[in-house]
Amino acid sequence: xxxxxxxxxxxxxxxxxxxxxxxxxxxxxxxxxxxxxxxxxxxxxxxxxxxxxxxxxxxxxxxxxxxxxxxxxxxxxxxxxxxxxxxxxxxxxxxxxxxxxxxxxxxxxxxxxxxxxxxxxxxxxxxxxxxxxxxxxxxxxxxxxxxxxxxxxxxxxxxxxxxxxxxxxxxxxxxxxxxxxxxxxxxxxxxxxxxxxxxxxxxxxxxxxxxxxxxxxxxxxxxxxxxxxxxxxxxxxxxxxxxxxxxxxxxxxxxxxxxxxxxxxxxxxxxxxxxxxxxxxxxxxxxxxxxxxxxxxxxxxxxxxxxx
Ligand SMILES: [Zn+2]
Numbered sequence: 001x002x003x004x005x006x007x008x009x010x011x012x013x014x015x016x017x018x019x020x021x022x023x024x025x026x027x028x029x030x031x032x033x034x035x036x037x038x039x040x041x042x043x044x045x046x047x048x049x050x051x052x053x054x055x056x057x058x059x060x061x062x063x064x065x066x067x068x069x070x071x072x073x074x075x076x077x078x079x080x081x082x083x084x085x086x087x088x089x090x091x092x093x094x095x096x097x098x099x100x101x102x103x104x105x106x107x108x109x110x111x112x113x114x115x116x117x118x119x120x121x122x123x124x125x126x127x128x129x130x131x132x133x134x135x136x137x138x139x140x141x142x143x144x145x146x147x148x149x150x151x152x153x154x155x156x157x158x159x160x161x162x163x164x165x166x167x168x169x170x171x172x173x174x175x176x177x178x179x180x181x182x183x184x185x186x187x188x189x190x191x192x193x194x195x196x197x198x199x200x201x202x203x204x205x206x207x208x209x210x211x212x213x214x215x216x217x218x219x220x221x222x223x224x225x226x227x228x229x230x231x232x233x234x235x236x237x238x239x240x241x242x243x244x245x246x247x248x249x250x251x252x253x254x255x256x257x258x259x260x261x262x263x264x265x266x267x268x269x270x271x272x273x274x275x276x277x278x279x280x281x282x283x284x285x286x287x288x289x290x291x292x293x294x295x296x297x298x299x300x301x302x303x304x305x306x307x308x
Contacts, residue, residue, distance in 0.1 A: 092144050096281045100288060101145035106280055107167035108141075108150050109177040109240060110134035114157025119182035121256040126180040129265070131155060133178055133253070136273035144281060164243025174207060174280050175248035177240050180265070181255045190258040191222035195250045197241050198229040204247040206286065211249055211279030218271040220264030221254045247283070251276070 004012060110130035112118035118126025131152070138148040149170045151163040167175040183189035192215060196208045208226045216223045226249075228234045230241075241248050253272055254261030265272070 093278070096144055096278075096285055098289075099144065099281060099285045101147075104284055105147040105149060105170050105172045106141055107170060107172035107175045107244075107246075108134045108137050108148060109163050109167075109175065110150065110152060111177060111179040113152050113155055116157055119180050119256040121182075121262065124180075124256045124262050126256060127155065129180060129253075129269070130178040133269055133273055133276075136270060137176075137178075137276050140274060140277035141280065144277075146281075146284075160239040161243055163240050167244045167246065167248075172244075172246050173284060175240075175244045175246055176211070176276060176280065177238070177248070177250040178276075179250060179252045181252035182257045183255055184257065187257050187259070190255050190261045191224055192254055193224045193252040194226040195230055195238060195241065195252075196226060196228060197248065198235050198237050200228060201247070203283075203287065204249070207247040207280070207283040208249050210282040210286070211251065211276060214275040214279040214282070215251070215272060218268055218275050220268045220271075221261055 004015070007015060110127070110133065112127035113131065114127075116127065118130070120126065131154070134150055135153075138150055141148045149166060149172060151166045152158050163177070164175075181189075181193065194208055194212055194215075196204050200208070205226075212223065212226055230236050230238045230250075238250050241250055254265050256262060
């Protein structure tokens with residue numbers, strides 16, 4: 001601290017000016033610190049708010065699976081399509097609750113594929129329609145816990161024997177081949193047809209009966225009685241049917257050459273798929289029930305009147 005009394009007036013003015021400058025400098029620094037502090041607080045708040053929001057996106061969403069919405073309830077044969085927030089699934093029918101599905105495998109064969117489009121009529125392509133239908137049946141059966149194997153899962157070509165091989169290799173309990181039909185001579189020919197092995201055993205006819213009864217309930221197309229063999233004759237099996245070791249059925253869902261069959265198929269494909277699913281489940285359930293009954297009575301017989 002300089003001695004102010006010994007200062008000349010000029011020195012004293014300079015001294016006071018310096019003191020005043022230092023004071024202002026200190027004030028400026030303090031103000032800047034306050035501004036910087038406030039700014040950092042705002043940044044901090046923003047980081048916290050946006051940080052939490054960002055982290056939130058990576059946390060598992062709270063499940064809303066209990067809040068299911070029925071989007072299709074009318075006329076959908078024996079099942080209801082349920083839309084959940086996770087994925088589309090079926091409300092399983094209690095009727096099949098007794099079915100022990102843990103060791104059951106079903107093989108579904110969508111006819112044709114790839115360069116082999118099957119029967120065609122304009123936009124109607126058998127190979128594509130059957131793949132879509134097979135996937136639907138697969139989804140439906142899976143909802144009941146059944147293991148499902150498709151002979152093809154996309155629009156790829158596959159010979160006939162490997163299709164049977166898929167079913168045999170997977171030790172399937174049931175094999176169902178899906179097709180559309182065609183009559184090049186007449187657009188009037190129509191309806192659904194089921195074919196089974198020319199020497200069909202009891203299980204095969206039971207499977208066909210169960211499928212027949214449920215498909216028949218779906219309106220839209222007539223259905224012919226189940227036939228043995230193939231379209232060629234009743235003593236000639238379809239290759240895919242001939243090659244499998246389990247009960248099997250080949251189904252034609254109407255004629256691509258018939259416009260009302262095409263309309264009915266487009267409109268009811270989901271119902272036909274459900275009918276196939278429930279025909280298969282019914283056959284499997286009856287078989288399990290019968291096996292249990294046989295263990296108890298040894299004498300239980302099957303109702304032959306159910307045969308087509
Ligand atoms: Zn076909």
